[in-house]
Amino acid sequence: MKMKRRVNIYKNMMSGISQLLPFIVAGGVFISLSFLFNSYQSNSEIALWFNDTGKLIISFSLPVLAAFIAYAIADRPGLVPGFIAGALALAGGSGFLGALVGGFAAGYIALIIIKIFSRLPRSVHGFNAILFFPVLGALFAALFMIGVNLVIEPATTTLITFINGLNVVGVIITGLVAASLMAFDLGGPVNKVTYMLGIATIINGDQSILMAAIMAGGMIPPLGVALATLIFKNKFNEKQRNLGKKNWLMGLLFITEGALSYAKESPKIFIPIVMVGSALAGGLVGLFQTSIAIPHGGILVLVFMQNWWGFIIALISGMLFTALSLGLFLPSKIE
Template identity: 45%
Template sequence: MKLLAVTACTTGIAHTYMAAEAIEEVAKEKGYEVKVETRGSVGVENELTKVDIEGADAILIASDTSVPMERFIGKKVLSVPVSEAIKDTEKLVDQAFNASIYQGNKNLVDEVSEIKEQRAAQRKGAYKHLLNGVSFMIPFVVAGGIAIALSFLIGYDAFQQEGTLAAYLKSIGDSAFGLMVPILAGYIAYSIADRPGLAPGMVGGVIAIALNAGFLGGIAAGFLAGYVVLLIKKYIRLPKNLQGIMPVLIIPVLGSLAVGLIMYYVLGAPVAAINTGMNNFLTSLSGTNAVILGFIIGLMMAFDMGGPLNKAAYAFGTGTLVAGTGSMVMAAVMAAGMVPPLGLALATILFKNKFNNAEREAGKAAWVLGLGFITEGAIPFAAADPFRVIPSIMAGSAVTGALSMLFKSTLSVPHGGIFVLFAVENLIGYIIAIAVGTVVTAFLVGTLKKPLQEIETERNVKNEKYNRSSSI
């Protein structure tokens, strides 16, 4: 038998660890395998892994604060105040093995935002820094893209008339887009080196634009700035009474000079070449190659539903956005990201007998999440039945990505789902692409999943056998 436990208390200083010790002791005495995650002020230690949880027979939560619970769905979970776990450890350990199955948070929208937060907290290293930059950049790209799309709505060339509303809208959009790369670079550096990284990072970002190194140059500048500032902090030591000038004088000046000069003399040219190459590749992309790229993007978007692969495809998509022109890649990314929740939502309607009440209820919320391009909306379904759900949504998203490329739909903003359809070129093709993928996913899920009754019957048969043998 394997027991897992999570302990946490309000101050996170003592009870967390006392409860952990008590639970470990009792479980060992009883001959159980045991692992206890402590969530104290030291941070989370001995964190339970997916493998741990899969192999567990029961989970005991001894906590006075909130503990991420999503991971325990489908397991026997007993939740108690931490002080009880210290006193009645033995009784509670026994009770945990008879606890009811944790069904999870019934509200899909809450659950999804919890998952997103958790994932953000778990990100590490370069990936975390990059995504921090991307997440700060997105609002600028959305504002810019929409302003420009509005200008185009007035008339495709309307902005060329100076002093008109269309010209101002275009100018607002260009301004927002102009900040995209500096903000990206600045907040990558911020993530690496905290506040002192911001100025050198943003300066490096502006230089990246000047050098025509674009999005890639911004990423390079951001990482460069972050690590340069870390080095300055490490190696330049001032006497105590002068330390106040480090953040206001030494770091910004030395950091910006170092980053700027390295960009001009070393990194700028090669990165600009790569950037131009990539853009040429993307603009020349057509036919089979484009469809294959869309297919792969679709697989990536659906595979981990908002995880690293999904975010990598997404970051690539935003990188292909250039002010004023829509991107086929971005369009494929968004379409493929919308399909998993949409397909599952459709499946809960078409195949009612294969989903329980809670899932059918969640299906309604999944429509909204899908239309809003929140791929994470598929996670609760996938978590409950990964081997049937994940291949289904990957297939649907891949079809959508490929079709979106085939129809040469473009999108000029990085987010928004159904609310930014006006920023899509070749809208009909786009909607067809999304609809086909949604239907593919729904039917695959419907075919692969077993009807609930069958599962129930299997259980009943087993119970009957059991009853008979016990009555004899």
């Protein structure tokens, strides 16, 4: 195993995030369906079933997150200690951040155990995968999580309480800032950290205005540039105009990276404009109290949003601002 793989924090973290998302999406859809059925008949059996099943699905998300971070670091020996670390983060209240820390710790604990047992006689190597690695890995990961939960649980609780307790102005400002950060590096580390903050607010199956603002903020750059290539054709070359057609789909599906190639050419003009456009959308989401319990999907999950119409207004406003500003400030192309 190469050392580069072991210490690539961002790549290892994203390995866990990519496995986490399907659980959050599936669970979020189920919980959102429970609200939908409840709107027709209060406390109906089918609504309760969707709600309970959705929460059960989401309860697997933190163990899966930590397990696959540990797996990215230590291969199969990291799975069991990682899963245990994530489960204890869920049970101990340290939540998403606790599972992140626990996943990395479990991976390196597994590496240490592998190193130690590699020096033992070959006659005992057959017991490693089925006995020594999972048992010792789980033991030390569980012990480590005692400290993690003691330290991180109060911070997690305070953060979630703070976000949930914001007044309308606070919600607007928070949505504005978070959405603008989604456009700061268009899929880079700042974008991903902001996205993880949004996930942390829905990890228990709750509806989140912040998650909706973050989603809107991530959709604006590709949608704004797509509209700009349609209206201001003299500002883009033929390749960029053709790429703009693809950005309609990428933007609607919440794939921020679609706008990245445009930013590389004129970053000092492009980035500030898309950040302000995203901020406008995020602020409007906060103003209209639009919320969602699903972290991805873009326009496909519109039906599961509370006050979905606010999301539409936010998208149109941010997209128009971005497109018009790009048309105003970008230099004309000579082909």
